Amino acid sequence: xxxxxxxxxxxxxxxxxxxxxxxxxxNYIVTSKMDEVRLSEESFIxxxxxxxxxxxxxxxxFCELDVEKSLRKKMVLGKMLATLEERLGKENEDIIxxxxxxxLIQIKIIKYLExxxxxxxxxxxxxxxFYTNKQNxxxxxxxxxxxxxxxxxxxxYDVNEKIKKNESDAKYNNANNNAANNAEYKNNIYxxxxxxxxxxxxxxxxxxxxxxxxxxxxxxxxxKYDYLSKExx
Numbered sequence: 001x002x003x004x005x006x007x008x009x010x011x012x013x014x015x016x017x018x019x020x021x022x023x024x025x026x027n028y029i030v031t032s033k034m035d036e037v038r039l040s041e042e043s044f045i046x047x048x049x050x051x052x053x054x055x056x057x058x059x060x061x062f063c064e065l066d067v068e069k070s071l072r073k074k075m076v077l078g079k080m081l082a083t084l085e086e087r088l089g090k091e092n093e094d095i096i097x098x099x100x101x102x103x104l105i106q107i108k109i110i111k112y113l114e115x116x117x118x119x120x121x122x123x124x125x126x127x128x129x130f131y132t133n134k135q136n137x138x139x140x141x142x143x144x145x146x147x148x149x150x151x152x153x154x155x156x157y158d159v160n161e162k163i164k165k166n167e168s169d170a171k172y173n174n175a176n177n178n179a180a181n182n183a184e185y186k187n188n189i190y191x192x193x194x195x196x197x198x199x200x201x202x203x204x205x206x207x208x209x210x211x212x213x214x215x216x217x218x219x220x221x222x223x224k225y226d227y228l229s230k231e232x233x
Contacts, residue, residue: 036080041101047073063120067112071190074109077102090133100200106192107202113190125189127152128219130196130212139196140215148216148227149193156189163188 047070081102085095116122129152131145194203196215210219218225 041077041098041105043073063116065112065116067109067116070109070112074105077105099195100198100203103194103198103200103203106194107206110192126219126221127156127189127191128206128210129191129193130207130210130215130217130219131193132196132215134197137197137215139213144227145216148218152191152218156191160188 081095081098084098085092088095110126110128113124113126117124117126129149131142131149132139133142133145135142194206196207196212198204210217210224212224214226216227
């Protein structure tokens with residue numbers, strides 16, 4: 001009897017130790033991710049400010065700005081935030097604040113892309129997606145938004161992969177290298193997602209600009225669409 005009790009207590013102690021260890025590791029991972037996000041944001045902001053200053057100093061070289069570099073960083077930062085959102089939850093205050101900074105960065109990149117379309121003869125496809133994470137939102141359904149985001153993600157991935165293959169084939173065949181090098185600007189679809197419940201004033205201004213009354217809502221090259229199926233895209 002005493003031996004069984006001792007085994008039980010020992011097992012319980014080990015279980016508690018394992019639980020606490022897991023908790024500490026989890027907290028460490030979250031903290032590390034938060035630090036990564038912060039550093040990524042700072043790097044991003046420095047890049048964008050540098051681009052803006054370069055544009056102001058010498059407007060004639062605007063088309064030489066490396067917007068693609070910022071787009072790659074945006075993707076990395078977005079994945080970091082998605083990972084943290086899964087761990088901490090979509091309503092976590094730290095996540096919400098980080099997302100608002102991310103939205104500001106996105107809007108700045110959108111403005112640069114729009115300017116390159118107008119001034120640098122690049123036909124970049126810009127897709128702006130508005131969503132909600134709230135189940136009982138007067139603006140729309142979180143479930144519908146999740147479904148729509150998956151459709152957009154799959155379609156955009158397929159399109160961009162085909163473009164990459166075409167670029168690779170063109171470069172391999174040495175056929176019209178200049179067109180191949182610029183293909184990513186001419187054809188790729190760049191996606192920017194915004195939470196309609198964001199308290200970010202810039203996001204609110206974007207919603208007003210496109211007259212967003214409900215979600216999901218998608219803006220493709222300036223034209224607004226409501227719920228889209230895969231066939232619509």
